[in-house]
Every structure is written in structure tokens, then in C-alpha cells.
Amino acid sequence: MIVLHEKIDVPRPVHEAFAYVQDFCTTTEWDATAITATRLTPGPIAVGTRFEVVCDMPVGSVTLCYTITRLEPDKVLELHGTCRLFEVTDVIHFSETASGTHIDYRASFELKVPLGPAHGPVKRGMQRMGRKSVEGLRLALEDDFPVPEISPANARADHWVLPGLALFSRLGYKKGRKHWYPMSAWMGDKHVVITGASSGLGLATATALAERGATLTLVLRNPDKAKKLLDQLRRDTGNHNISIELADLSLMAEVEALVKRLQAKARPIDVLINNAGALFNSRTETAEGIEKSFALLLLSPYRLTEGLRPLLAAAPRARVINVVSGGMYSQPLAIDKLVAKESDYSGSVAYARAKRGLMVLTEQWADDWAADGIVVNAMHPGWADTPGVESALPGFHKLTRRILRSPEEGADTIIWLAVATEAGKVSGKLFLDREPRTTHLLGKTADRPEERKRLQPFLDSFPAPAG
Incomplete structure (x- = not known):
């Protein structure tokens, strides 16, 4: 022996x-x-x-x-x-x-x-x-690890663009994990709100946080899926502190109703994860007359996060995590193009422009809400094999499926931003594989100051839903 x-x-x-x-x-x-x-x-x-x-x-x-x-x-x-x-x-x-x-x-x-x-x-x-x-x-x-910084190798890869893009694949995840620190922070007293948790990144995130003992509020649209998901998560993780809120987040009336319900419960929110999203290849408008990509991907998380600010401020050192996309690297912030017209609509471009807007909001909220103790960061998952990618981008999925990350690998940085102690020490950053990354790979997508100033007034210009 x-x-x-x-x-x-x-x-x-x-x-x-x-x-x-x-x-x-x-x-x-x-x-x-x-x-x-x-x-x-x-x-x-x-x-x-x-x-x-x-x-x-x-x-x-x-x-x-x-x-x-x-x-x-x-x-x-x-x-x-x-x-x-x-x-x-x-x-x-x-x-x-x-x-x-x-x-x-x-x-x-x-x-x-x-x-x-x-x-x-x-x-x-x-x-x-x-x-x-x-x-x-x-x-x-x-649990005393240093504030996250970009490694010299990843800084060089981002500078040369193509190596940076290559790290969006599973290779980047495998390369990054060799240098990661443990996540032992206690989540048993944390309340986490996650949008879009029915599959893909959201489900992987919800599962991991439920296993760590967090109290979860999951925002979903489909009541049948919601019931099955709730049963599945409780059964698989043994965590019964999970509840469902039903809302179609492409409709501002339902976003506003969701905010009011959460405010009425008066439970502070330790972590808000804005993950809900979809890529619409054809231009459609919601029942409220708003182009759907813009409504779901940008206007909705803006109104939800703004509406939940008091509950975030009521928690000690709350965190907001915005899930963006590497596709945003192809687009600058252009306020007049955020709501695409029928004549020049492209689903992937509309998606990228909205995610660029969400990245700018991340930086603005980080500055504006620092006094409230609210940490705001964004992440992008790299190229992950999710149901949304397979259905919306079948050509891309077929071409890259051998190198795509699993949903769990894509969601890892969301989980890290929600859990890790050192992740709460920085704000206003974009993360990939637990490292802060550049927000612009191409000089032509650099944000103009006047466009950044216009963003929140533009989002506020959409009228609140009646009733």
C-alpha cells in the first residue's frame, strides 16, 4: 500500500x-x-x-x-x-x-x-x-489570483487578425485552458438571471451555475420548453432554487412586464447574463413594428438591464455579462444602420451591428455604473456548435463543424465572468477564453465618438409600449 x-x-x-x-x-x-x-x-x-x-x-x-x-x-x-x-x-x-x-x-x-x-x-x-x-x-x-490580462501571444494574434480569428475555434479554447486558474468562489448565496437558457450557451451556463448552487431565474419564451428545462435542471443538478420567467424578449411590452415582475419580487440580482439572441436571415418586424434583429439583440438587453439597475445596485458588487459575437469585428457602430431597411438587410450584418452596439453599451455602463459597484463586461464565445448556428448559418456550420467548440466550451467564459473572484476586479472589457481582448481587429471599425454619444439617446427614442 x-x-x-x-x-x-x-x-x-x-x-x-x-x-x-x-x-x-x-x-x-x-x-x-x-x-x-x-x-x-x-x-x-x-x-x-x-x-x-x-x-x-x-x-x-x-x-x-x-x-x-x-x-x-x-x-x-x-x-x-x-x-x-x-x-x-x-x-x-x-x-x-x-x-x-x-x-x-x-x-x-x-x-x-x-x-x-x-x-x-x-x-x-x-x-x-x-x-x-x-x-x-x-x-x-x-482564491487570490491576479487581475486578468491579455497574454503577449494573444495580443500578437489579435494584431495580425487571422491568427486571432483562428483562436475562435476549439484550438483557442484548448490553448487557453492550460493557463486558467481555479474557480472556487461560493455561489450558494448568489441570484443569477439568465436570458435565453433553453439551449446552447444559455443551457450550458445555467447547468454549470446550478451545479455550483446559485439561485437561478431563467428567462424563456416557450412555456412547454420552460417546464421541461426546469424539470431537467432540477433533476440533473439537484438544485431546486431555479425559477422560470416567461417573456418574448423581442417585444418591449414583455420586457417591461418582466422588469416589473422582478422589481416586485425585490430580490437583488448578483449576476445578469444577457444571452438571448437569434440570427434572422429574413427581415421581419415584431408585432410592435420594430425590426426583429435590432429589437431582440440590442433594444431588449438595453431596456432589461436599465430596468434592473436598482436590483443590481442592491447586490454587493453585482455583475452584468453581455454575450456578444466575434461577428461584431466586421462592423463599426453606425446608429443610422442599426435598424436595417428591407432593401439592404442581411441577417448576419444586422446581428453583427447589434452586437457592436451591445459592446459599446458594455463600456458605457461600466463607466456610468461604477459608483453603484456594478461590474459590466462582455464576452464572445468563439465559434461554438449551437442549435442557433446550425440553423441560421448552415453553410458556415458545415464548413467549420470539425473545429467548432462545444456549447460548454463556448459558455466557459460566461461562467468564469459570473463566478471567478478575479473577474469581478475589471469592468468594461471584452473577454474570450478568460482573457480581455481587443474590441476592434480592424481599424475601419473603430468607433467614432459622436456615434457613441448618440447610442443611448437613440435607444431611448423608441417609445415605451402602451399600457
């Missing part, structure tokens, strides 16, 4: 430390040997919950199947793991200290194959591995 035994003290409440560690999927963030980790059992984490963890160890790459065998909340977590080379029992004790939490971590390995003369070197290698892994856990729970 080989035994690894390490102890650490961390400046975190015991319930936060326990909640982070009990989801063994977090091992990829703090265990240097863990390559991937997947929860195999739906529902709340409990005795019997199973995980699959692929590790790179001194004895080679192994796939470990872990099962929780003992769980005493905030006190003890025990897991039994098995693979082709060994069985392991991890016993983790948590105890409250004056400054946080003491963690006692013991892993006992029973080898299935004799190592002979290699036993000593393997034992020493595994003990080094154990020390490094528990040190990683300490750093994760201390």
Missing part, C-alpha cells in the same frame, strides 16, 4: 471548502494529475455519486472511476476509486478553525500489479504528486 497524507489550512468557511471539494469534477482545477473529470450520476451529490477522472500519473495515464462512499456535510468526504492498475480510497476531513478551514487529506493506494524494484521510485513519485495536488487545492481555496 502507498499512502499519501497532507494537511492544509485555508481562509474559507468550512461549508464553502466542503462544497467545492465534494464535486470531484473540480479536481481538474487543483490536481495537477487530473486531465478530465465528469460526474456520471445526476442529482444532488450524495453517497453513491460517481465520477470519472482521467489522470496522468507516475504509473501512466489512467481512468479512475470514483464513488462517494461517505459524506458528512462540512465534516468528512470519502471516495473509493478504481482503475486497471490500482484501487484508491480518499478520505478528506474538514474542521473549522479560527481563520477558516483545516483540511486533512489521506489517499491510500492498493496496487493491482507488483512493482518490484520500481516500488520505491513510484512511491516517492506519487507522494510528490500528492503534495503538489493538495498545494493546488490550497491555492484554489485561497
